[in-house]
Amino acid sequence: MIRTEGLTKRFGSVLAVDDVALDVAPGDIYGFLGANGSGKTTTVRCLLGLVLPTDGRIELMGRPMPKSGREVLPKVGSLVEGPAAYGHLSGHANLTLIDASGGRPGGPLGGGRRDRADRARRALEVVGLGDVGRRPVRAYSLGMRQRLGLAAALLRQPELLVLDEPTNGLDPQGIREVRTLLQELHAAGTTVFLSSHLLAEVDQLCTRIGLLDRGRLVLQESLATLRAPTGRTVVVTPDAARAAQVLGPAVDHLNGQRLLVRAADPAVVNARLVAEGVPVAELGPERRSLEEVIEERTSARRPGEVAR
Amino acid sequence: MIRVELVKLFGRRRTWVAIGLLNLLPTLVCVLLAWTRIAPRPGQGPAFLSAVLANGSLFAIAALAIVLPLFLPIAVAVVAGDAVAGEAQGGTLRYLLVRPVGRTRLLVAKLLSVVAFVLLGVVTVTAVGFVVGHFLLGDAPLSQAMVSISGSLLTPEQVAWRTVAAILLVTFSMLGVAAMALFLSTTTDSPLSATLGALAFLIGSSLLLTVDAARPLQPYLPTRYWLSFVDLYRDPILWSSVTRGIALQAVYVGVLLLAAWANFTTRDVTS
Numbered sequence: 078m079i080r081t082e083g084l085t086k087r088f089g090s091v092l093a094v095d096d097v098a099l100d101v102a103p104g105d106i107y108g109f110l111g112a113n114g115s116g117k118t119t120t121v122r123c124l125l126g127l128v129l130p131t132d133g134r135i136e137l138m139g140r141p142m143p144k145s146g147r148e149v150l151p152k153v154g155s156l157v158e159g160p161a162a163y164g165h166l167s168g169h170a171n172l173t174l175i176d177a178s179g180g181r182p183g184g185p186l187g188g189g190r191r192d193r194a195d196r197a198r199r200a201l202e203v204v205g206l207g208d209v210g211r212r213p214v215r216a217y218s219l220g221m222r223q224r225l226g227l228a229a230a231l232l233r234q235p236e237l238l239v240l241d242e243p244t245n246g247l248d249p250q251g252i253r254e255v256r257t258l259l260q261e262l263h264a265a266g267t268t269v270f271l272s273s274h275l276l277a278e279v280d281q282l283c284t285r286i287g288l289l290d291r292g293r294l295v296l297q298e299s300l301a302t303l304r305a306p307t308g309r310t311v312v313v314t315p316d317a318a319r320a321a322q323v324l325g326p327a328v329d330h331l332n333g334q335r336l337l338v339r340a341a342d343p344a345v346v347n348a349r350l351v352a353e354g355v356p357v358a359e360l361g362p363e364r365r366s367l368e369e370v371i372e373e374r375t376s377a378r379r380p381g382e383v384a385r
Numbered sequence: 386m387i388r389v390e391l392v393k394l395f396g397r398r399r400t401w402v403a404i405g406l407l408n409l410l411p412t413l414v415c416v417l418l419a420w421t422r423i424a425p426r427p428g429q430g431p432a433f434l435s436a437v438l439a440n441g442s443l444f445a446i447a448a449l450a451i452v453l454p455l456f457l458p459i460a461v462a463v464v465a466g467d468a469v470a471g472e473a474q475g476g477t478l479r480y481l482l483v484r485p486v487g488r489t490r491l492l493v494a495k496l497l498s499v500v501a502f503v504l505l506g507v508v509t510v511t512a513v514g515f516v517v518g519h520f521l522l523g524d525a526p527l528s529q530a531m532v533s534i535s536g537s538l539l540t541p542e543q544v545a546w547r548t549v550a551a552i553l554l555v556t557f558s559m560l561g562v563a564a565m566a567l568f569l570s571t572t573t574d575s576p577l578s579a580t581l582g583a584l585a586f587l588i589g590s591s592l593l594l595t596v597d598a599a600r601p602l603q604p605y606l607p608t609r610y611w612l613s614f615v616d617l618y619r620d621p622i623l624w625s626s627v628t629r630g631i632a633l634q635a636v637y638v639g640v641l642l643l644a645a646w647a648n649f650t651t652r653d654v655t656s
């Protein structure tokens with residue numbers, strides 16, 4: 078769906094994106110992670126042909142970008158760096174204007190001038206703005222604007238959604254609604270490329286992640302692989318000292334009541350501890366959280382270093 | 386796309402306020418003339434103003450001459466300067482481009498909507514000028530329906546087509562400003578900078594026209610032939626300034642639009 082090779086973008090002396098090779102397969106919900114200023118938005122802009130890369134190749138749906146933008150972009154819905162709309166017009170009027178701009182794609186995305194108002198109304202309903210009516214966007218709250226941006230992205234029932242921080246400004250309930258919406262769209266066959274710095278959001282939604290650190294893609298892996306058991310077992314016991322004695326050199330790490338044991342099968346560890354009469358409070362395979370993975374792969378910002 | 390741009394431009398209150406203000410100044414002048422009956426002496430003040438007391442219908446042309454030096458170019462610079470930079474500032478430019486709207490196409494649509502605005506402005510100024518002149522100043526007796534600047538009589542048909550020609554010429558004269566503002570509009574994300582830049586270009590040109598030392602430059606200044614539409618009302622028409630003005634504007638418009646296109650189609654949209 079999305080493939081880049083050696084994607085590089087330089088703004089003057091600043092290397093914003095450095096040799097990035099993204100690979101997003103059809104059907105993925107791809108979480109594109111990175112700290113503020115790591116180059117996420119620039120990458121997204123490159124994908125959509127807004128920013129022209131200094132070097133490298135981009136393919137969207139197998140077609141080169143930005144050359145084939147005219148054929149590919151009608152099948153892509155996007156939200157780039159926050160929503161934008163004409164403040165003096167209503168949400169509905171904004172959507173019809175967006176719909177009327179640009180060519181009229183054929184096929185299932187098509188539909189002409191006549192169902193324009195209908196399409197806009199449906200998109201508004203999907204994002205929960207159906208009742209807002211004729212109020213001008215100027216009077217919308219941040220959350221409502223965000224929803225309107227999503228509605229614009231969904232207007233043509235895209236095959237690929239490229240969303241940059243889609244839950245920015247939404248309240249917890251709104252975030253849940255967006256998550257549900259994205260899951261529904263994904264179930265209906267839409268590929269989602271979600272750029273975010275919110276780990277929780279990505280953790281709950283995505284099937285694959287890419288991690289950007291200072292313009293470089295330092296990790297690209299399926300979430301299941303990242304969270305697979307590490308081959309160690311976590312033991313929590315009130316009598317940590319005795320447990321360490323029993324397990325001997327297999328203990329990697331002891332911290333208070335918590336031990337990390339080099340053993341893939343928790344059942345075996347449990348049996349040994351119980352046989353020696355060591356009380357076990359908790360026991361299970363060690364899994365790394367997304368946060369730990371990210372922390373490990375991202376070089377820490379030096380004190381005083383400015384996020385760009 | 387052009388339809389969408391026209392809806393956007395003429396759906397905004399600001400556009401209509403600009404056109405209203407454009408008509409306010411000549412109307413005010415007309416009211417003052419009708420009230421005081423003090424017209425500038427021939428050869429002084431805006432063109433044609435000395436003749437309108439004798440023939441109110443002439444005020445249509447006088448109104449054009451009143452708004453041409455400053456009011457009209459300001460309105461044009463505001464609209465054209467806002468064209469691309471305004472979308473960039475509002476963030477809507479990126480959503481237009483990923484819709485996708487081709488960059489060349491967007492630029493052409495913006496240009497055409499600016500042209501439509503200029504044309505509407507010029508036509509309304511002429512029409513409103515004609516109406517207020519007709520009612521406030523009164524018509525001359527039919528025998529001297531219209532006296533050309535050269536002193537001979539012009540038939541109403543002659544006046545009509547010359548006025549149409551004047552409207553087109555003034556519109557075309559404004560395209561130089563429009564192209565400049567549009568070019569600047571593609572280089573910045575601030576509509577204000579684009580508008581002020583275009584106005585600086587204009588004021589610079591007008592200023593150099595008053596400096597004798599700049600005489601070698603003067604035939605190439607964009608505002609040099611702006612008032613040449615007055616020559617359309619000479620008998621016979623004095624074509625030299627008109628054609629030179631058209632050629633000069635065509636060069637400015639061509640070069641600036643090409644620059645706007647080259648810049649806009651190759652630039653990173655980071656707004």
